[in-house]
Amino acid sequence: MLLTSAPCAAVVAASAGPSGRVGSLGSALVTDLTAPVLRLVDRDPVVSPDELVAALVPPPRFADVRFSTYRPAPDEPSQARALHELAAFAQHISDRAQKPARKGLFRRAAAPAEGRGVYLDGGFGVGKTHLLASLWHQVPGPKAYGTFVEYTQLVGALGFAETVRRLSGHTLLAVDEFELDDPGDTMVMTRLLGALADAGVHLAATSNTLPDKLGEGRFAAEDFRREIHALSARFDTIRVDGPDYRHAGLAAAPAPSTDDEVRRRAAADPAGTLDDFADLSVRLAALHPSRYGRLVDGVTGAHLLGVRSITDQSVGLRWVVLIDRLYDRSIPVIASGDPLDALFTEELLRSGYRKKYLRATSRVLALARDAG
Structure with a gap:
């Protein structure tokens, strides 16, 4: 090849x-x-912190994808199910974003409902990124889309508290290719997603490993396993099966x-x-x-x-x-x-x-x- x-x-x-x-x-x-x-x-x-925030959008390859352009393989029913579940999740986010906040003269504002997440698991080239970008395009803003390394760099540039402040008003945080390359980054990302979910931000991620298996074979420290499992509880896992479309039939x-x-x-x-x-x-x-x-x-x-x-x-x-x-x-x-x-x-x-x-x-x- x-x-x-x-x-x-x-x-x-x-x-x-x-x-x-x-x-x-x-x-x-x-x-x-x-x-x-x-x-x-x-x-x-050179990339400034403001540019890092503004750049949290799907890359050019996925700028025009939508749920309507995703073509599930007829012999892979999990792809059609994933499309249906992601579309329903997008509708849930949109409905909640349009719901007016309860106000009253003497009423304290209610704490935001905890944000939930979806986790797209599957092999290479089955359309997970296409679906994730379609979800981002479907929901109202403000919203963010980036890779794992882009978010960890954002925390490094702005600091943890400022990153949470800038992103906590978002409707959706999408993380493509969630991977655990570094123990420090793992802890930072786990804290970030937890803080944003507590603030009501919905989460969506893709990876090639189930969330409760992240880090398996990489880290031995028990505290990292606890962090990883705590993170996995935030997500409903959606399986996307199929061969790598990039090389199918080539x-x-x-x-x-x-x-x-x-x-x-x-x-x-x-x-x-x-x-x-x-x-x-x-x-x-x-x-x-x-x-x-x-x-x-x-x-x-x-x-x-x-x-x-x-x-x-x-x-x-x-x-x-x-x-x-x-x-x-x-x-x-x-x-x-x-x-x-x-x-x-x-x-x-x-x-x-x-x-x-x-x-x-x-x-x-x-x-x-x-x-x-």
Whole structure:
């Protein structure tokens, strides 16, 4: 399951223009490989706390999804049930948001009813994110949608109390890909969701692990297990079964491109980037994962030279986040070196983060196919 590139002539012809990267020689178009290309390693994205809050919306890939655009597989009844239950949950949130607050001259305002949550559990590529984003689109605001790392970074930027203050008036907090990467983040997120639910905020999350199994095989401390189980009680679990739609019925991914092919395609893409895989891995270590989205904003193609299978856990987890941000923005990936389905070694795939690596592999192969 590897990667190929489109014929060079077709790429150059489609990209000819005033960028200075494509020129002509007689009647034949050629790519100017000496023209400067953009590099992710040269970028230094900065995201303010206010921008972090404003950015809590579904990513571009899911900006237009709705319940009406979700197509349950006929042979997977859990998908139709999930769609029905999420639509009912959205109606419940909307009805409660429209209910006027009880007021009286001498009556103390009633405490808000505790917010409830739904938890979408299932494998990769069964439409959990589609359903979560559809729920967000369906309910009235204010509301927030983000990944686990985006919320933990928000707490780091604003402080816990300020984050609760800013989000406690929301109707819904949606958390995509709830994962337990770090014990400290686990405690922060558990406290945040608990405080917001107490304030009446409804919660929705996706993951590839049942909520009462989160952290299994990763942490031994008994107090973390207690935190995780307390969190799971906030959610009604909705199972979503099925095969990974991103690769259903598709042939094996084609072979990696050559270095020259990657350079030619990068030169023909005015908004594409070209990076050495090792250099970009080093650059990612210097950036907080919350900045990876801004890092790739505006990029139309990510071109990577010399991809090598990752053996280090920290490096692997950074690439998981970057691949998620590339996937959110539908940015094709063109690469040379090792096959993209071997990006994470078997040792990493046997680790406690196995499901993250498998999801990232599924997504990067989809982006490779998007590259054509």
